[in-house]
Amino acid sequence: MVTVVxxxxxxxxxxxxxxxxxxxxxxxxxxxxxxxxxxLGVIALLTQxxxxxxxxxxxxxxxxxxxxxxxxxxxMVALWLGIQAGTAPATARIRTLRWGFPxxxxxxxxxxxxxxxxxxxxxxxxxxxxxxATSTGAWVYGVLHMAGIGLVGVLLYRSxxxxxxxxxxxxxxxxxxxxxxxxxxxxxxxxxxxLVPIEVVSALFDPLFYLGVVSFVMGIFAASRTTVMIRRRxxxxxxxxxxxxxxxxxxxxDALGGAPDVDAxxxxxxxxxxDEAIATSTxxxxxxxxxxxxxDAHLTRRTTGARA
Amino acid sequence: MTASGETLxxxxxxxxxxxxxxxxxxGATFDEVVRAVERAVGIRLDVVAExxxxxxxxxxxxLAYFPERREGTIHVRAGDASLYREFAASHELGHLLxxxxxxxxxxxxxxxxxxxxxxxxxxxxxxxxxxxxxAHAIARLMYxxxxxxxxxx
Numbered sequence: 377m378v379t380v381v382x383x384x385x386x387x388x389x390x391x392x393x394x395x396x397x398x399x400x401x402x403x404x405x406x407x408x409x410x411x412x413x414x415x416l417g418v419i420a421l422l423t424q425x426x427x428x429x430x431x432x433x434x435x436x437x438x439x440x441x442x443x444x445x446x447x448x449x450x451x452m453v454a455l456w457l458g459i460q461a462g463t464a465p466a467t468a469r470i471r472t473l474r475w476g477f478p479x480x481x482x483x484x485x486x487x488x489x490x491x492x493x494x495x496x497x498x499x500x501x502x503x504x505x506x507x508x509a510t511s512t513g514a515w516v517y518g519v520l521h522m523a524g525i526g527l528v529g530v531l532l533y534r535s536x537x538x539x540x541x542x543x544x545x546x547x548x549x550x551x552x553x554x555x556x557x558x559x560x561x562x563x564x565x566x567x568x569x570x571l572v573p574i575e576v577v578s579a580l581f582d583p584l585f586y587l588g589v590v591s592f593v594m595g596i597f598a599a600s601r602t603t604v605m606i607r608r609r610x611x612x613x614x615x616x617x618x619x620x621x622x623x624x625x626x627x628x629x630d631a632l633g634g635a636p637d638v639d640a641x642x643x644x645x646x647x648x649x650x651d652e653a654i655a656t657s658t659x660x661x662x663x664x665x666x667x668x669x670x671x672d673a674h675l676t677r678r679t680t681g682a683r684a
Numbered sequence: 685m686t687a688s689g690e691t692l693x694x695x696x697x698x699x700x701x702x703x704x705x706x707x708x709x710x711g712a713t714f715d716e717v718v719r720a721v722e723r724a725v726g727i728r729l730d731v732v733a734e735x736x737x738x739x740x741x742x743x744x745x746x747l748a749y750f751p752e753r754r755e756g757t758i759h760v761r762a763g764d765a766s767l768y769r770e771f772a773a774s775h776e777l778g779h780l781l782x783x784x785x786x787x788x789x790x791x792x793x794x795x796x797x798x799x800x801x802x803x804x805x806x807x808x809x810x811x812x813x814x815x816x817x818x819a820h821a822i823a824r825l826m827y828x829x830x831x832x833x834x835x836x837x
Contacts, residue, residue, distance in 0.1 A: 393837070406830075407835070461836045462833070462836045462837075463832065464832070465832065466829070466830035466832060538832060538833055539833055539836065543837075596837045599833070599836055599837035602834075603834045603835075603836075603837070606834060607834075629797075636824075637828065639827060639828035640823075643820075643823050643824070643827055643828055644820060646767070646768075647768060647771050647823075650764070650765070651744070651795040651796075652795070653795075654742055654744060655742050655795040655796045668765065669765070672765055672766070675767060675827040675828070676766075676767060676827060
């Protein structure tokens with residue numbers, strides 16, 4: 377029950393991201409990386425069968441648990457794209473990402489899935505855990521794909537250093553949950569195959585992994601909110617600075633026409649205001665100086681230390 | 685094209701060439717910008733924040749350039765906000781990066797627009813416009829470039 381709630385919470389969160397960011401992704405190619413990550417995450421979570429029956433979806437693929445492979449590949453690629461969304465340069469596009477790593481890992485998943493488990497039985501949520509009790513091939517695939525996703529989880533933890541502060545913490549908690557979940561599943565599969573399964577260990581994967589995914593989704597929302605806040609602050613400062621310029625009857629500089637965005641316009645106008653104050657020997661009032669200090673703090677913000 | 689259009693086009697072309705010389709990266713710090721200009725021009729540069737500027741008037745920065753020693757110093761007003769000081773210094777970096785900086789540049793930045801300074805010749809005005817345009821471009825790289833963390837989600 378808890379697992380279903382966690383999966384559905386993450387699913388709803390990602391659906392909101394997919395719908396809410398669709399317009400931005402349509403307009404800005406860089407935003408499509410994050411959008412695709414969320415979209416693949418939605419499909420991966422849907423394949424868990426909490427909304428659409430698992431058997432019905434697997435039946436489309438032949439009813440032999442190939443849906444599990446699809447889920448594993450999508451989960452891995454979605455997490456990898458999530459990393460790219462936070463680390464790729466501003467000029468990056470989906471097609472220019474270094475796809476070699478996820479494609480190679482997906483290839484290994486596919487080959488091992490079919491070679492190690494030629495007969496997989498009817499569709500089941502726990503088919504891998506059940507099969508691992510008697511099949512070393514199922515154990516090999518289970519350990520391999522968990523290790524692969526765990527590795528992406530480690531990379532996600534490392535990549536979070538470039539994220540906005542609150543997002544960084546949530547992404548790291550999410551990555552730790554995902555990595556520990558994968559580790560617990562490897563231990564569980566190994567105990568199930570070669571020793572005796574321990575109930576507590578078997579129960580660890582779902583809460584760890586899906587709490588990790590929920591934390592990651594919360595990090596996405598935190599990043600989105602902070603970015604909107606920074607953008608609105610810039611627009612508000614520009615409005616106030618323009619009012620100050622009018623108040624001081626400032627001749628707007630030529631460079632303002634070529635300033636492409638809010639921050640560039642802010643900088644150009646900020647310099648012009650200071651120039652005018654010095655040129656006309658009319659010092660800025662305390663309030664006007666405080667506004668310039670606010671503008672400077674906004675422009676020199678180092679949200680993460682990582683820019684490109 | 686009008687005479688003023690031609691001037692603007694020339695200023696733009698000179699500014700683009702000057703910026704390309706330094707090969708600056710978006711998000712660079714001011715120190716990294718100075719080092720990049722040092723490498724591009726092949727001189728050693730120091731930026732000095734002057735405290736005794738009571739007599740500077742409308743002057744916001746100037747460049748002292750010693751070609752024979754391959755050295756230069758940029759002087760700015762210590763009392764100005766750091767962002768404004770860096771802009772004034774970037775104007776002088778613009779002069780250094782401009783191919784024509786040795787002929788026609790006064791190597792001083794005034795808070796008064798060069799258009800409103802009757803003492804400047806046409807070529808001096810053009811050099812000032814180039815330096816100012818380079819300074820704006822440097823500022824955009826430092827402060828107004830896209831931040832990956834704000835583009836992510």
